[in-house]
Amino acid sequence: MENEKVNPSVQTNPESKGPELSRRNFLKLSAASVGAAAVVTGAAAAGVAGYANATDRRTATGWETETGDEEYFDRKPFEVSKPTNRVVGPTRNIEYLSPAQYRRNVLSRFFDVPEGMAFADYLRTVADVNNLEATPFSIINNPDLVKYYQDMLDREGWNFFAEDLRYFLEVLPRRTRILAETEFDLTLAKAYVNGHYYLSGYHLSRISKESDFEGVSETKYDVRDPAEMTRLIKKVGRMYGSPIVRIVELNNDFAYDRCPQESRGYTFGEPLNIPSHWKYGIITTYPLSWETIVASPHAGASQEGYAYVAVTDEKLSTFIKQLGYSARPNDRQHNYEYVLPPLAVLAGVGEQGRLSSCVTPEFGAHVRLGMVVTDLPLVPDKPIDFGLQKFCQNCKICAENCPSGSISFADKPREINGRGYEGWPINTATCSNFWYETPNPTMGCRICVTVCPFTKRSNWIHTAARDVAVRDKTGISASMLTWMERAFYGTHDGEYYKYVDGSREYNVVKEMPWFFKTGDFFVEPS
Amino acid sequence: MIEFIAGGLVVTCMVLAICCLFLYVRKNKIKFAWWKWALSIIWLLYTDISVAFLSTTIGENELGATLRGGGAFVAIAVVTGIVLFRFVILNKGGKKRDA
Numbered sequence: 194m195e196n197e198k199v200n201p202s203v204q205t206n207p208e209s210k211g212p213e214l215s216r217r218n219f220l221k222l223s224a225a226s227v228g229a230a231a232v233v234t235g236a237a238a239a240g241v242a243g244y245a246n247a248t249d250r251r252t253a254t255g256w257e258t259e260t261g262d263e264e265y266f267d268r269k270p271f272e273v274s275k276p277t278n279r280v281v282g283p284t285r286n287i288e289y290l291s292p293a294q295y296r297r298n299v300l301s302r303f304f305d306v307p308e309g310m311a312f313a314d315y316l317r318t319v320a321d322v323n324n325l326e327a328t329p330f331s332i333i334n335n336p337d338l339v340k341y342y343q344d345m346l347d348r349e350g351w352n353f354f355a356e357d358l359r360y361f362l363e364v365l366p367r368r369t370r371i372l373a374e375t376e377f378d379l380t381l382a383k384a385y386v387n388g389h390y391y392l393s394g395y396h397l398s399r400i401s402k403e404s405d406f407e408g409v410s411e412t413k414y415d416v417r418d419p420a421e422m423t424r425l426i427k428k429v430g431r432m433y434g435s436p437i438v439r440i441v442e443l444n445n446d447f448a449y450d451r452c453p454q455e456s457r458g459y460t461f462g463e464p465l466n467i468p469s470h471w472k473y474g475i476i477t478t479y480p481l482s483w484e485t486i487v488a489s490p491h492a493g494a495s496q497e498g499y500a501y502v503a504v505t506d507e508k509l510s511t512f513i514k515q516l517g518y519s520a521r522p523n524d525r526q527h528n529y530e531y532v533l534p535p536l537a538v539l540a541g542v543g544e545q546g547r548l549s550s551c552v553t554p555e556f557g558a559h560v561r562l563g564m565v566v567t568d569l570p571l572v573p574d575k576p577i578d579f580g581l582q583k584f585c586q587n588c589k590i591c592a593e594n595c596p597s598g599s600i601s602f603a604d605k606p607r608e609i610n611g612r613g614y615e616g617w618p619i620n621t622a623t624c625s626n627f628w629y630e631t632p633n634p635t636m637g638c639r640i641c642v643t644v645c646p647f648t649k650r651s652n653w654i655h656t657a658a659r660d661v662a663v664r665d666k667t668g669i670s671a672s673m674l675t676w677m678e679r680a681f682y683g684t685h686d687g688e689y690y691k692y693v694d695g696s697r698e699y700n701v702v703k704e705m706p707w708f709f710k711t712g713d714f715f716v717e718p719s
Numbered sequence: 720m721i722e723f724i725a726g727g728l729v730v731t732c733m734v735l736a737i738c739c740l741f742l743y744v745r746k747n748k749i750k751f752a753w754w755k756w757a758l759s760i761i762w763l764l765y766t767d768i769s770v771a772f773l774s775t776t777i778g779e780n781e782l783g784a785t786l787r788g789g790g791a792f793v794a795i796a797v798v799t800g801i802v803l804f805r806f807v808i809l810n811k812g813g814k815k816r817d818a
Contacts, residue, residue, distance in 0.1 A: 224746060228739025232763065235732025236770040242725035243771030247778025249722070654775050681788030682781060704780070 413517025490637030498561025557648030
């Protein structure tokens with residue numbers, strides 16, 4: 194017994210049946226146990242909080258409407274005097290022939306197509322179908338179009354003529370085949386998107402050269418304070434459904450030089466004489482639904498955002514006219530005199546990113562823009578710099594994911610399209626062609642918009658990541674977050690998204706939503 | 720509402736864990752410098768954030784991020800937790816403060 198070691202933490206009470214802990218050691222053990230339990234419970238609670246936050250509908254984007262007074266991102270600390278897409282040369286208007294789809298809608302007019310002959314059939318007789326790049330511009334009978342094609346070829350090395358020919362000779366016939374074989378699978382997606390079109394004809398019918406003053410109240414009061422009027426308009430705009438409302442002083446560099454299509458009372462190619470009474474643009478926005486945008490490029494459509502923003506613009510125009518001032522919506526369903534992304538950048542809605550869209554700090558790139566032009570006295574907002582140019586220089590995820598290779602990989606932005614403004618060039622002809630080479634019944638693709646690291650759900654992870662990235666001026670956290678995006682969330686290369694004819698398999702950015710899976714709701718005819 | 724309740728529980732448990740650590744070092748007469756407190760609190764925060772990341776990515780249906788990101792974060796939390804407890808809190812080979 195003499196050599197028996199006694200554990201000092203255990204004392205033997207002669208009256209008790211076994212060993213018992215001292216008070217001190219009981220406390221030690223209790224502290225350790227309770228501490229460990231607290232760590233585990235705290236971690237478990239953090240897990241529950243994270244899961245609850247991630248599955249909360251409010252952390253998906255696309256619902257942020259009628260928000261009242263506050264925007265989701267405080268832009269004030271990021272306001273700058275000049276936009277980050279700098280002026281680097283003489284500026285000019287946007288060519289009326291530059292929007293690929295509008296140009297192709299009227300392309301047959303620029304050729305001597307024999308009467309009764311289909312345009313595609315005619316092109317087969319004059320173009321080198323085995324080498325579209327070699328087709329001479331001399332078969333075009335419109336000097337503006339020849340100049341436009343030649344400028345793009347000289348400036349960027351892009352043969353838009355060959356891409357336009359490819360659209361008619363290869364893309365459209367393929368699209369017909371693809372749509373036929375995928376019709377059943379994408380019935381619900383098509384029906385959903387077409388639901389958003391229901392007012393588009395109505396919206397367009399409301400616009401003419403004179404419509405600014407139609408329905409304007411005869412009673413007009415002088416504005417007491419333009420700053421207060423701006424506050425009022427932003428409040429009303431948000432109540433009408435736009436989560437971001439910003440004011441821009443109109444810059445006619447961002448108007449078309451001529452009308453790119455027949456609408457709004459203009460004929461195709463008619464000079465757009467911007468009325469002198471147009472002073473300000475009220476930029477409105479609408480984020481697309483997260484559930485549908487992740488089905489890009491094969492389902493979902495921008496019309497979802499355009500439809501809502503058009504309704505907001507219509508309401509806002511009516512509101513302004515009721516006050517005795519003129520107003521005219523510019524948006525996808527009312528059509529445009531202006532190109533909106535650069536004006537949204539001027540207004541501080543966001544910055545122009547590598548993908549060429551306006552990227553906002555809170556919703557990323559997947560907002561759709563609208564604008565109401567007016568002579569109501571307002572105070573323009575300042576542009577913002579939240580470090581997107583630097584972020585885009587390092588990131589390049591949109592360019593890696595682009596199936597048509599239309600997005601530039603260049604490190605630095607440069608002057609684009611001879612318009613005098615800096616940015617990353619986008620090959621709109623190849624981009625537009627890919628829209629038609631997806632089975633999406635209302636056209637793809639929106640991949641760049643969806644994979645942009647700023648386009649994320651608004652749960653705590655992504656909100657915190659965006660908040661850190663925009664405030665860290667060193668760019669270290671932006672590089673780290675981009676790395677984490679690739680390493681953790683994963684990205685694809687462009688090939689992944691390309692539809693394989695006959696496969697009826699749809700590789701989308703995330704997953705096809707359950708409410709687009711037609712086979713789960715209907716019996717496919719055999 | 721559940722986010723607020725769970726968030727409150729996280730904070731409560733963190734405070735409780737720190738109180739327990741305080742009791743533990745006092746009863747064991749362990750010398751605990753300010754940087755050890757800082758390390759312990761950072762580890763607690765990191766662990767909670769790692770678990771929250773894991774469950775958030777499950778909630779947003781991002782399995783890749785759960786496995787790669789969540790897995791890496793939690794593994795780091797476990798390893799650093801062991802190191803912290805063994806070499807900083809228990810202070811093996813270190814000095815004990817005078818009784």
